[in-house]
Amino acid sequence: MTTEGAEQEINGEATDLAGNKTIASAAVSIDKTLPIVTASSSPEPNSNGWNNSDVTVHFTASDTISDIDTVTADIVISTEGAGQSVSGTASDKAGNSATTTLSGINIDKTPPDISINSPEAREYLASESLTLDFAATDNLSDISATQAMLNELPVTNGQVINLSAMEDSYTLTVQANDKADNSASKSITFTVMSAKSLKNGAVTKLNNAKTGNRKIDEPIDQAIRSINDSLDEGLWLDSSHLVYGPKTDWLRDMFDQFGKHGKTVEDKDIDDENRIGMQSPPGARNGITVFHHEMWAVMFLQAKLQFFGKVIPIMERQIEIKQSRGHDVSKEQAELDDIKNALPVFQEVISDLVEADMILAQVAIDDARNKPVANPIMAKIVSREIEMADKGFAQAMDAANRGSSAISVIQFGHAWFHAQLAIKFAAFEERP
Ligand SMILES: [Ca+2]
Numbered sequence: 001m002t003t004e005g006a007e008q009e010i011n012g013e014a015t016d017l018a019g020n021k022t023i024a025s026a027a028v029s030i031d032k033t034l035p036i037v038t039a040s041s042s043p044e045p046n047s048n049g050w051n052n053s054d055v056t057v058h059f060t061a062s063d064t065i066s067d068i069d070t071v072t073a074d075i076v077i078s079t080e081g082a083g084q085s086v087s088g089t090a091s092d093k094a095g096n097s098a099t100t101t102l103s104g105i106n107i108d109k110t111p112p113d114i115s116i117n118s119p120e121a122r123e124y125l126a127s128e129s130l131t132l133d134f135a136a137t138d139n140l141s142d143i144s145a146t147q148a149m150l151n152e153l154p155v156t157n158g159q160v161i162n163l164s165a166m167e168d169s170y171t172l173t174v175q176a177n178d179k180a181d182n183s184a185s186k187s188i189t190f191t192v193m194s195a196k197s198l199k200n201g202a203v204t205k206l207n208n209a210k211t212g213n214r215k216i217d218e219p220i221d222q223a224i225r226s227i228n229d230s231l232d233e234g235l236w237l238d239s240s241h242l243v244y245g246p247k248t249d250w251l252r253d254m255f256d257q258f259g260k261h262g263k264t265v266e267d268k269d270i271d272d273e274n275r276i277g278m279q280s281p282p283g284a285r286n287g288i289t290v291f292h293h294e295m296w297a298v299m300f301l302q303a304k305l306q307f308f309g310k311v312i313p314i315m316e317r318q319i320e321i322k323q324s325r326g327h328d329v330s331k332e333q334a335e336l337d338d339i340k341n342a343l344p345v346f347q348e349v350i351s352d353l354v355e356a357d358m359i360l361a362q363v364a365i366d367d368a369r370n371k372p373v374a375n376p377i378m379a380k381i382v383s384r385e386i387e388m389a390d391k392g393f394a395q396a397m398d399a400a401n402r403g404s405s406a407i408s409v410i411q412f413g414h415a416w417f418h419a420q421l422a423i424k425f426a427a428f429e430e431r432p
């Protein structure tokens with residue numbers, strides 16, 4: 001009997017020695033065919049062939065003839081890894097068994113790792129340069145996409161961010177996906193301190209330092225007036241850029257003048273600050289006046305610092321004497337305390353103003369350096385102005401380090417002015 005089939009009837013005939021015949025029949029089931037077993041996984045992998053959660057492998061078996069007896073139960077794979085495989089077996093009732101293997105199971109449950117090296121979570125000056133430096137790496141399936149936004153603006157790794165027109169708070173958010181669709185996101189918030197916000201902050205500090213005592217409030221009011229003059233909206237392009245005037249194109253006029261007289265422009269002609277005017281014509285709005293106002297504010301405060309520096313020991317001595325005579329010194333003591341409390345604020349405001357001017361000068365110099373020169377003949381003149389600006393800047397820093405704050409402010413003004421000249425010369429195109 002070789003034919004497969006269930007309940008096959010077989011008739012057998014037996015004859016004994018006496019010649020009796022018996023016919024017997026039996027049902028015979030034969031199954032030689034292996035079951036068919038298939039495996040399927042869920043959830044299905046994504047289009048990259050990866051899962052990001054446990055994968056359940058289910059085995060389905062079918063059999064001809066004798067039917068399925070056992071089949072491997074569902075196998076849950078929870079381990080991360082690429083190229084995993086599992087096998088399942090099915091047996092039919094005739095004891096035939098078959099095995100199948102499902103391979104190529106890729107599981108990655110770990111989100112990418114994002115690092116942000118730059119920016120740092122700190123305060124930047126608007127004059128600083130910021131190069132974005134971030135990276136996304138993945139443990140297993142690899143990064144499929146990285147996106148970064150600086151507030152609402154899409155940015156890329158290595159991008160240089162110009163802080164000079166920025167102020168307040170910014171957030172860089174880096175978001176990355178791996179090939180298994182795990183996603184991660186990391187944010188860094190930093191702030192940008194602009195020249196304008198330093199000055200506004202200085203005004204606030206001074207207002208808060210008022211005591212109701214005329215001796216302190218008067219210099220404070222004087223300083224605030226000067227700072228507020230320097231904050232005149234008409235002098236500012238944005239939070240760290242000043243207007244450069246006069247509005248009339250004096251440079252073109254100057255070249256026309258030279259043209260008329262058949263001369264050529266030489267370095268010495270444009271090197272003379274007096275000739276082309278550190279001072280703007282009447283009514284012209286020019287950022288240089290910001291430095292002038294600032295210088296006055298610094299000088300008021302410095303003068304008061306020096307004055308009170310001398311007065312404090314005298315006041316202390318008077319209080320001592322009065323006290324020794326048994327007089328009430330509470331009024332004198334209160335005034336002395338007010339003065340002593342105000343002086344550190346004066347000092348702080350002076351350094352804020354110097355720093356604001358440093359930002360203005362640095363931003364202008366950077367602008368000048370980055371400005372392409374439209375007319376090659378001007379290149380030498382432009383680079384000379386930048387040189388002058390650098391020199392003024394270095395002198396301003398020296399003065400600031402020596403504690404000569406007013407001189408520092410003036411030198412930053414010079415640096416700013418020469419940077420503006422460089423920008424102006426760089427933009428100059430010869431008239432056809
Ligand atoms: Ca079978």
Ligand SMILES: [Ca+2]
Pocket residue numbers: 108109110111112138139140141142178180182
């Ligand atoms: Ca991963």
